[in-house]
Amino acid sequence: MYIIKNALRCISRAKSRNILIGVIVFIIAVSSCIGLSIRQAAESAKEETLNSMSVTATISFDRSSAMKDFTPTEKPEQGGEGGFDRNSFKEMMGKASSLSLDEYLKYAQAHSVEDFYYSLTVYANGDDSFEPVSNDSTEQTQNGSMENMPKGMSSGKAGRIFGQDSDFTLVGYSSETAMTSFADGTASVTDGVVFSEGTENFDCIISEELAAYNDLAVGDTVNLVNPNNEEEIYTLAVVGIYIDSSANESSFSPFGSTSTDPANSIYLSYNALNSIVTSSEETNTSEDDSETAALSGNLEGTYVFADVDSYEKFEEQVRDLGLDESYTVTSSDITAFENSLTPLNTLSKTAGYFLIVILLIGAVILVVLNIFNVRERKYEIGVLTAIGMKKGKVALQFLTEIFVVTLAAIILGAGIGAVSSVPVTNALLANQIESTNTRAEQTEQNFGRGPNLMEDGTNGKAPTAPDSKGGGMGGFMDMFNPESENNYVTEISSATNLTVILQMLGIGILLTLIAGAASMLFVMRYEPLKILANRD
Amino acid sequence: MSVLELKDICFSYDKTPVLKDISFEFEKGKMYCIVGKSGAGKTTLLSILSGLAAPTSGAILYNGEDIKKIDKYDFRSKYIGVIFQSFNLLTKFTALENVMLSMDIAGVKGKDKKSKAMQLLESVGLDEDEANRRILKLSGGQQQRVAIARSLSYNPDIILADEPTGNLDSETQNEIMEIFKNLAKNGKCVIIVSHSPDVAEVCDVKYELKKISGKKK
Numbered sequence: 109m110y111i112i113k114n115a116l117r118c119i120s121r122a123k124s125r126n127i128l129i130g131v132i133v134f135i136i137a138v139s140s141c142i143g144l145s146i147r148q149a150a151e152s153a154k155e156e157t158l159n160s161m162s163v164t165a166t167i168s169f170d171r172s173s174a175m176k177d178f179t180p181t182e183k184p185e186q187g188g189e190g191g192f193d194r195n196s197f198k199e200m201m202g203k204a205s206s207l208s209l210d211e212y213l214k215y216a217q218a219h220s221v222e223d224f225y226y227s228l229t230v231y232a233n234g235d236d237s238f239e240p241v242s243n244d245s246t247e248q249t250q251n252g253s254m255e256n257m258p259k260g261m262s263s264g265k266a267g268r269i270f271g272q273d274s275d276f277t278l279v280g281y282s283s284e285t286a287m288t289s290f291a292d293g294t295a296s297v298t299d300g301v302v303f304s305e306g307t308e309n310f311d312c313i314i315s316e317e318l319a320a321y322n323d324l325a326v327g328d329t330v331n332l333v334n335p336n337n338e339e340e341i342y343t344l345a346v347v348g349i350y351i352d353s354s355a356n357e358s359s360f361s362p363f364g365s366t367s368t369d370p371a372n373s374i375y376l377s378y379n380a381l382n383s384i385v386t387s388s389e390e391t392n393t394s395e396d397d398s399e400t401a402a403l404s405g406n407l408e409g410t411y412v413f414a415d416v417d418s419y420e421k422f423e424e425q426v427r428d429l430g431l432d433e434s435y436t437v438t439s440s441d442i443t444a445f446e447n448s449l450t451p452l453n454t455l456s457k458t459a460g461y462f463l464i465v466i467l468l469i470g471a472v473i474l475v476v477l478n479i480f481n482v483r484e485r486k487y488e489i490g491v492l493t494a495i496g497m498k499k500g501k502v503a504l505q506f507l508t509e510i511f512v513v514t515l516a517a518i519i520l521g522a523g524i525g526a527v528s529s530v531p532v533t534n535a536l537l538a539n540q541i542e543s544t545n546t547r548a549e550q551t552e553q554n555f556g557r558g559p560n561l562m563e564d565g566t567n568g569k570a571p572t573a574p575d576s577k578g579g580g581m582g583g584f585m586d587m588f589n590p591e592s593e594n595n596y597v598t599e600i601s602s603a604t605n606l607t608v609i610l611q612m613l614g615i616g617i618l619l620t621l622i623a624g625a626a627s628m629l630f631v632m633r634y635e636p637l638k639i640l641a642n643r644d
Numbered sequence: 645m646s647v648l649e650l651k652d653i654c655f656s657y658d659k660t661p662v663l664k665d666i667s668f669e670f671e672k673g674k675m676y677c678i679v680g681k682s683g684a685g686k687t688t689l690l691s692i693l694s695g696l697a698a699p700t701s702g703a704i705l706y707n708g709e710d711i712k713k714i715d716k717y718d719f720r721s722k723y724i725g726v727i728f729q730s731f732n733l734l735t736k737f738t739a740l741e742n743v744m745l746s747m748d749i750a751g752v753k754g755k756d757k758k759s760k761a762m763q764l765l766e767s768v769g770l771d772e773d774e775a776n777r778r779i780l781k782l783s784g785g786q787q788q789r790v791a792i793a794r795s796l797s798y799n800p801d802i803i804l805a806d807e808p809t810g811n812l813d814s815e816t817q818n819e820i821m822e823i824f825k826n827l828a829k830n831g832k833c834v835i836i837v838s839h840s841p842d843v844a845e846v847c848d849v850k851y852e853l854k855k856i857s858g859k860k861k
Contacts, residue, residue, distance in 0.1 A: 110748035121736040491732045494696060495794070496721020497749045637696040640732060641687075 111501055115508035125484075129477055129510070130517040133619065136470035137521020138528070140615050143463035144608045145529035146536070149600040150456035154449060162222075163419040163441050165411050167207055167215060167426065170436040207435070212409035218425035223412035225286035228381050228405040231274035231367050235331040235341065240275040240366040241321045274335050274367040278374050280381025282306075286410065287375065289354060300326035300348035308379045313348035317371040325349075330374075336401035340391055342384050344376065381405065416442070451540040451596050455533070467615065474623035478510060482630040489631055490639030503631040507624040511616075514623075518616040525612075526604035534599045541596050645708070647672050647801050647833045648693070653702035655688055662688050666702070668851050672801060675828045676835045677844040680853030689853065690806050690837045694726045695719040707801075721750045725795025727805040731787045733779045739765055739790040740775045743797045750798035764793040768823055785816035792823060802833045809843055821846055 119126050207215075209226065216224035234240060281287050284305050289295035303311035314324065324330065324346055334340035352370055366372055385405045392402035413419040423437045431437075482489070492502050648670040655663040662685045670676055680686045691697035692704065695716045704711045711719055720726070733742050743761040754760070765775045768789040779787060788808060795803055805824070809817040821843065828834045828848070836843055844850045 110745070114745060114748075117737070117741070488734060488736075491734055492749075493717075494694075494720065494726070494728070494732060495746055495749060496717045496719075498717045637691055640696075640728065640730075 111505045112508055115505045115512060118505070119509055119512060125481060126509075126513050129474065129481075129513050132470065132473055132477070133514050133517035133616075134521045134524075136466055136619070137518045137612065137615075138525045139466045140463055141522045141525025141604060141608065141612055142529045142532050143459040143466070144611050145525065145604045146459035146533050147456045147463075148605060148608050149529075149533055150449065150452045152605070153452060153600065157445060158416045161416065161441060161445065163413045163416055163439055165413065165419055165422060165437055165439040165441075166408060167212070167411075167431065167435050167437055169206065170434055206407060207409065209407060209409075212407070215426045215429055215431060216409070216411060218411075218422055218429060220413055220418035220421045220425055221411045222414045222418065223285060224409065225412070226282045226378065226407060226409040227286050228280040228378055228385070228407050230278045230280070230381060230385060230403050230405045231276070231335065232278055232332040232342075232403065233275040233335050235333055238322055238330045238332070241315075241317050241369055241371040242366050276332065276372050276374050277367045278312075278332070278376065278381055278384075280376050280378040280405075282378040285412075286378075289352060290350075294354040295350050295352040297348045297350045300346070302348050302350075303375075303377050303380070305377065306379055307377045308383055310342065310344045310376070310380050310384070311347040312344040312374050312376040312380075313350050314346055314374050315371045316349050316351045318374075319346070319349045321371075332374075334388055334392075334401065334403050336403075337388075337392060340388060340403075342387075344374070350375070448596050451537060451544050452600075454544070455536055455540045467619075471619060471622045474510075474619055475626045478506075478623045478627040479630065482506065482627040486634060486639055489634050490636045493634070493636040494640060499632050499634075503624075503628040506627050506631060507620065510624050510627070511620045514616050514620045518612055522604070522609060522612045526608075529604050530600060537599065541598060544596070646670055646705070647707060648835075649705040649708075650693075651703045651705065653689075653692060653699045653704070655685070655692060655697070656700050657688070663692075663699070663853075666853075670802065670833050670835055672833045673828055673831050674833060674849060675824060675847040676833070676849045676851065677847035678835065678837045678851045678853060679839060679841075679844050681839070681855075684853040684855055686837045686839070686853055687806065690726075690804060693835065694724055694804055721746075722798055723800055724802045724804055725798070725800040727788070727791045727795050727803065727808055729806040729808075729810060731779075731791040733787060733790055733794070735779045738776050738778050739770060739782060739786075739793075742779065742790055743794050746794045746797045752798050761793070761797060764796055765790065768793045769819065785812050785820075788812060788816075788820060789823075792820070796827070800832075802835065803827055805834070805836045807838055807840075808836060809838070809840060817842075 212224070212226055215221075284302070285291060287295075287302075290297075290302070297313060298316060300313070302313055303309070312330070314330070319325065322330070326346055326348060328346050329343050330346060332342045332344060352373075354370070382405070385403050388403035389400070392400050411422065413422065419439055419442070426437065427433075489502055493499055646669040650666050650668045653663055653666040654661065666689065668676075668678075678686055678689060688697065692699050695711060706714065706719070706723060714723070733739075734745070737745065740758070740761055743764060744757055747757050747761060752760075762772065762775060766772075770786060770789055770793070774782060774786060779790065782790065792803075792805075792808075795805075803824070808820055808824070812820060824834045824836065825846065836847060838844065
């Protein structure tokens with residue numbers, strides 16, 4: 109007890125020395141608190157969002173893995189038929205490109221899956237009375253290159269598969285849950301009603317823009333034509349008209365087809381669209397399946413998980429259920445989320461390095477100061493040990509002094525750091541985002557796309573056309589700018605929490621021990637007789 | 645019975661013999677003076693007596709027990725009170741704090757430590773105002789008194805003083821010697837190391853150190 113009393117007395121009697129040590133520790137504490145808070149903010153943002161996020165995932169064919177596994181035949185000079193076997197590759201890709209509905213449903217049985225829905229996408233043309241929403245540049249592109257060709261016939265099967273030159277995108281949903289844009293409120297029916305869930309009736313809803321373009325209203329019908337077989341026509345009844353606010357952002361590419369314009373999307377039930385595809389297959393049956401002109405659809409299943417942990421378990425579970433290694437489980441939610449944290453994570457990493465440097469420099473300064481301190485107080489050590497105070501207790505007293513000063517400075521520094529950490533972090537984060545965007549902008553400019561698209565200072569994001577319902581260039585830009593759709597975490601609301609406080613305390617103890625260890629070594633080395641004899 | 649006994653103490657510094665076969669005995673209630681010329685080894689002997697240095701050979705018995713068996717810090721803080729020539733007080737502390745710290749180190753228990761310390765300081769001639777002054781604000785004589793009070797703070801049997809009057813005027817010197825006499829009267833064993841014949845005169849027993857030897861007179 110007297111050691112503590114003596115330590116406090118010594119601190120009060122040597123103010124200037126202890127204030128100097130305190131100021132250094134205070135600076136270390138403020139810097140450390142901000143650094144730790146930034147790291148904690150990044151962690152918290154990640155954890156909180158991940159915990160509250162409903163994750164969706166899809167199973168898709170792993171093309172890059174397939175390419176790695178695909179072994180080209182030997183070259184002629186090596187006795188083989190030569191180079192890359194395109195036919196084998198096509199065969200492999202054809203067989204494995206998409207899972208069937210039964211397979212999707214089988215994997216939906218995995219324990220971690222909370223919900224499952226699916227959609228079928230088919231590309232089709234309209235007849236003469238039903239035209240897609242289009243803009244001038246698109247017309248010119250299409251007319252210029254394809255004026256003598258029937259609509260939808262310009263690229264044969266490619267058109268059927270990718271919808272490159274089709275008029276409309278037909279999406280058949282398995283349930284209302286699958287209609288995510290309606291569920292999350294980005295789209296809504298403004299007239300009529302949505303088709304009944306699971307109905308096999310050819311009921312559809314069309315965009316407001318498409319309805320206005322073709323002077324259509326609820327109760328009217330539209331005719332859709334197989335791009336590969338003009339005689340194959342399907343009539344859909346318009347039961348509702350919708351507006352999709354996300355269409356303002358996801359724009360149209362002048363180099364794609366009109367079908368990729370969100371305004372030209374027609375929604376109906378999966379059962380209805382599937383019966384169209386089935387009917388088309390029956391109509392276009394030929395001996396050679398590979399040359400069929402039937403409508404083909406792209407089935408995509410979406411698995412919903414309660415949390416990230418469930419998502420992470422899912423892959424293992426579907427492998428157990430028999431999913432081939434050539435398929436991969438991906439979550440666009442997770443990817444988008446991770447991208448959104450990029451600036452904060454970069455800042456967190458920088459803060460980590462900064463923290464290490466600050467602590468190293470701080471520790472060195474404290475050690476040096478304490479060595480000077482002990483040398484300066486050599487006589488005091490000599491007197492204390494001469495009158496019978498054990499060296500260990502003298503060292504403990506010195507350690508207590510350092511600890512008290514360090515703790516006080518750490519508490520003060522942590523307080524100031526906690527108060528300033530949020531504005532400082534947000535300011536640094538803003539700089540980081542600006543820097544990230546500037547790099548993205550620079551990249552765009554390097555590809556020759558920047559000046560035309562970024563005059564309005566949108567930091568690399570493609571501007572959306574005023575009449576974005578009719579398309580724009582954002583979609584095209586996004587192909588080359590994977591981050592353009594990222595909603596970066598731009599600010600944090602709190603940063604310093606109990607973890608940071610405990611870490612600060614840990615830093616205080618660590619600095620005390622490092623600085624104290626140096627002084628303890630000196631104390632233990634000193635012999636009172638020599639000190640006092642030299643002084644005499 | 646001797647409270648402290650030196651048996652054939654030898655001490656060498658860098659292979660140079662400083663003390664050889666010193667055998668002294670000290671009893672309670674007496675004042676001893678160790679005299680000798682410069683280089684005779686007075687300070688070395690004092691260091692050995694106070695446990696700050698260990699003899700090269702020989703034994704020191706405290707109440708018949710070899711002090712090697714006693715923790716040297718305990719010996720210094722509980723059994724022997726040392727008054728150094730240059731006082732060796734903590735200059736940033738007050739006189740009272742110096743005395744109280746010594747009591748704390750010795751493990752003196754009780755809530756009235758402060759009043760005991762104050763009494764000790766008063767007994768050596770310091771008032772309350774002087775007791776609460778920092779050491780550097782006290783005169784040499786006052787510092788000497790604080791050093792004496794400190795050495796008495798844990799009530800040791802032996803008081804060891806190194807040149808206690810060396811830096812003092814004759815009046816103060818007399819006052820200090822009077823304090824030592826009283827201590828001896830009260831049953832303490834007072835050992836003074838000095839080269840002053842005046843100090844030796846007032847002591848009950850005088851030991852003279854000569855180079856490499858010591859003998860009782």
